Structures are given as structure tokens and as C-alpha cells.
Amino acid sequence: MGLTLYAYPPSVYCQIVRMALYQLRLTAQIVEVDPFTGTGPNPHPFGLVPTLNDDDFQLTETAAILRYLNTQYAGGRLSPDTPRAIARMVQVQSIVDSQAYWPLVRMVSANASVPHPAAKCRTRL
Numbered sequence: 001m002g003l004t005l006y007a008y009p010p011s012v013y014c015q016i017v018r019m020a021l022y023q024l025r026l027t028a029q030i031v032e033v034d035p036f037t038g039t040g041p042n043p044h045p046f047g048l049v050p051t052l053n054d055d056d057f058q059l060t061e062t063a064a065i066l067r068y069l070n071t072q073y074a075g076g077r078l079s080p081d082t083p084r085a086i087a088r089m090v091q092v093q094s095i096v097d098s099q100a101y102w103p104l105v106r107m108v109s110a111n112a113s114v115p116h117p118a119a120k121c122r123t124r125l
Contacts, residue, residue, distance in 0.1 A: 003028035006042055006051040008035055012101075013062040014050045020066055024073050028052075063093060 005021070005028045007014035021028050033040030035049050044051045044060050051058060052065045054072070059065050070078040080086050 002055065004031060004053040005029070006031045006033050006040075006044065006049060006053075008033060008049045011035075011049050016062055017050050017052065017065050017069075020069050020078070023078070024069060026069070026073060063097070 003021070003026060005014070005017060007018065007030055009015075009032060018030075031041060033042040033049060035042065035044075035047055038047065042049070042051070043053070043058060046060075048060070050062060050065060051060050052068070053059075054068075059068055066078075070076055080089055
């Protein structure tokens with residue numbers, strides 16, 4: 001059965017997981033879903049992306065998926081090896097996720113010259 005990634009191609013979160021899979025030289029079946037229209041089989045309990053299935057184990061949330069892939073398939077080599085460096089890595093991930101996502105992704109995408117498929121969804125959750 002192997003790895004299956006339920007993903008929306010324009011999603012930065014899905015692209016991050018795909019980059020990790022590529023870096024680890026892992027092959028995953030990609031199932032495209034659109035969280036904005038509800039098309040495609042989406043196993044995420046909140047209708048979001050990404051979702052990773054590893055045989056009978058299902059995981060959502062990009063940070064959790066990355067940590068799982070790192071420990072399950074990379075022996076931890078994608079993370080720093082000291083407590084301070086790990087803490088700093090998590091801190092930067094959290095800042096980017098909570099503070100930078102909206103101005104860097106949503107505002108740029110919504111104001112792009114070529115409409116983004118999700119540009120119709122302009123309300124902040």
C-alpha cells in the first residue's frame with residue numbers, strides 16, 4: 001500500500017510535504033483534492049490539506065507529517081541535533097506558520113495578476 005498524500009497542488013503546505021518526500025527519495029501516490037470546492041476524496045477531518053497515509057496510519061498537519069517522515073524514514077537527519085537548535089527550528093516554523101502565512105501567501109496570491117484557483121476564498125479563517 002505505501003504512502004499516499006492527499007494534496008491540493010497550489011497549497012504551500014502540500015508543497016512542503018512534497019519537497020520532504022523528494023528530499024527523502026520517497027515515492028507517494030498523490031491524490032489531488034480541492035479543499036475550496038470539496039472535490040476529490042479528502043480524509044482530513046476538517047476538509048483541509050495535506051493528509052498523509054502510511055499504510056494504515058493517517059496523519060494531518062504539515063509539521064506533524066514532516067516530523068513523522070523525518071523520524072520514520074530519515075533517522076532524524078532532516079532536523080538539527082542539539083536541543084537549542086531543535087527549539088529554534090520549531091520556533092521559526094511556528095512564526096512562519098502563524099505570522100507570515102497570511103501576508104506572504106494569501107495576500108500575494110489574492111493580488112496576483114493571474115488569479116489563483118483559491119482566490120475566491122478571501123475570508124480569513
